[in-house]
Amino acid sequence: MNVLGIVAEYNPFHNGHEYQIKELKKQIDADYCIIAMSGNFLQRGIPSILSKHCRAEMALRAGADLVIEIPSVWACSSAEYFANGGVNTLLNTGVITHLGFGAETTKLSMLKTLARIFVENNPSVQSNLFSMIRSGNNYATARANSLNTLIDFVSANKILTDSINSGDIHLLELADSNINEVLSASNNILGIEYLKVLLKNNSSVIPISLPRKGGTYNTQEITGRFSSATSIRNDIFKNIDTNLDSYSKMEADEIQKHASDNASTITWFEAVPETTRKIILKNEQILIHEDDISSMLGYKLFLEKNKTYSDYADCSVNFSNKIANNIYEYENFTQFRHLLKSKDITYTRLSRILLHILLNIKQTDYDLGKELGYAPYLRILGFNKNSKDLLSHIKQNSNSPMITKVADASNILDNKKYSFFEKDLYISDIYNQLILQKKNNATQLKNEFNQPLVIV
Template identity: 35%
Template sequence: MKIVGIIAEFNPFHNGHKYLISKAKEVCNADAAVIVCSGNYVQRGMPAIINKTSRCEMAMLNGADLVIELPVVYSTASAELFATASIALLDSLNCIDYLCFGCETDSIDLLNTVAEILINEPKEYKDLLTLNLKTGISFPKARAKALDEYFKKYNLDYSLNINSNNYAKYPSDITSNSNLDINTFINQPNNILGIEYIKALMRFNSKINPVPLKRLGAGYHSLDTGTKLASATGIRTAMANKDNISGLLPDNCLNIIKNHTTIEYNDFSTVLGSKLLSMDTLDHIEGINQDLSNRIANNKYNFTDIETFIPMLQSKNYTYSAISRALLHIILDIKQTT
């Protein structure tokens, strides 16, 4: 019996998710699909649009054989911790043969190579990263730029041999590819998570084999709902605008979602506003250092709602998602010691 693992949020479950489960079983010749799924709060640092029980039901009606909830301290963490915890959970089951995930780029060689560089951090890459950080750009941008420069400097390509653990041997057997755009590759949302999954598999020396599937339909951030494979972002936006989402979700999911009141982040504004006024310091909260704690304190009397408050706190050091997660941790009282 072969079992494929999938890590997801299903926020909400849509046609692309149904395709992923079906295709994962087909490609891996798997008899069952085990899903690790976020609960009521997701990695972007927001509440899921509908509750976890309903999203689990949607998955079970559309090909999932078991859905396991990822604890909230991990489901609302950084991409690296989110991925590490999810892989740890799947690996601990001792029955998962494959990990299948959607990616903008489905080259396992390229994904493995980038993951290995980020884990081993060769001196040449670290030097480039340090130089880029000194320019004042954010860490994600500095990392992407350093990787792009590293690949170009050493003429790295993703035409690599694979070792017995299904991970790319690097940097041997490398050929030149001047058209390789690592900067774009490393900044694509599904690629970012795919790399983190593979990094975690490497760290755990897991026997689970990674299998990327190329993402079809609308892009991760696309608001286009003129395709049956619309993104979750596009579907959530359509729902918020009260637009028709028929055809974007399996019919059995549409019936479930119609019977639920959708949840928005601003629904939690009163709770967060009250907490901000009652707390003297926030640097004990997960995801908040002294600098961000001070930024929040200096702006808290301008607070009206969450979605207008987040941009007030943004800077080159703090992305929208990082701040969103930090504020959610205040609401949920998730401490650094949790």
């Protein structure tokens, strides 16, 4: 039995995601496809445009068989932690045979070599890395530059040793590649981190990559059928956010006609599968924009302005002081990010730190999650009713407790695992408050205890 595993966010699910699932399943003749998906807050440090259950349904209607939630602490963390949360979730099912992911490069062997170098903690790379970070470079730039230094040294001295001959290709072959470009591409970065997790687990799971189609990760404008999630979100908010109530009253055939009539002006229609389009247009939930967290974040920042923010995950003492020194300039999430931005920190990392403060994600949560092996339970969000046998296979092969009903979690998880799971519940409650701010109808709002599984 071949089972494909994919780590994803689907914010929202688009044509590129559908292509990835179908193409990878075809390549390995997969019997099933399992998705480890972020919950309601994401790796870029922002809330998702639609709830995790809506996005799980999008995936299930487009080729996925099972969607499992990545623990929230890792879903809005750095690439390394995000990958550990996602890949370990998949590995803990006990049935994954292949791990699929998108990449900007066509050379999986190059990504394998880079992953092995970083896992082995090559002393030369590590020394240069820390030196460059101390000099004010952000982590991504410092890592690329330190690796380039090692490659230049090896190339100049014609060194051929087992310690440097890592992975599937020799390090010297990397000299012909633009390492900075490879290590700055979003999907490559995540791909390397996924491969690192496989190496650390000494896993027999086979990695398989697929070149990204269409616009790059951060492309702002729609570029056709294969467009970035960022550009799709931008176009969605531009065109339908204020009219969602009218769309929610449409029947399926009306939605299709509306899409055809407006395809020339509402360009996101062509960039997502029809099933995704219908879920977005018909769903009762109001779409969430990243600045919708502004009021709650501002309240939390002012509430703790006389304390230190450095207890929160990834927030240094220096950055904590920077927040405190600028707190009275706070207007909203986007504005405050721009105000705090500096050379040594990316917008994404900055966003995550602020999100950690809002969601109460502290270093102690990281410590507990790592102690528990990153993915101490399998929280099922939904499945395809034709794939029930897959759940049986997981129950037979996995040592991780499976959560299908939130109310049962306290009975099947020990105290430490349940404490970690409670963070997921709290973070979902925060997201539901964002919806409530727009929806203003608490009686129709599903919480974690009465939200049913998505079954399609």
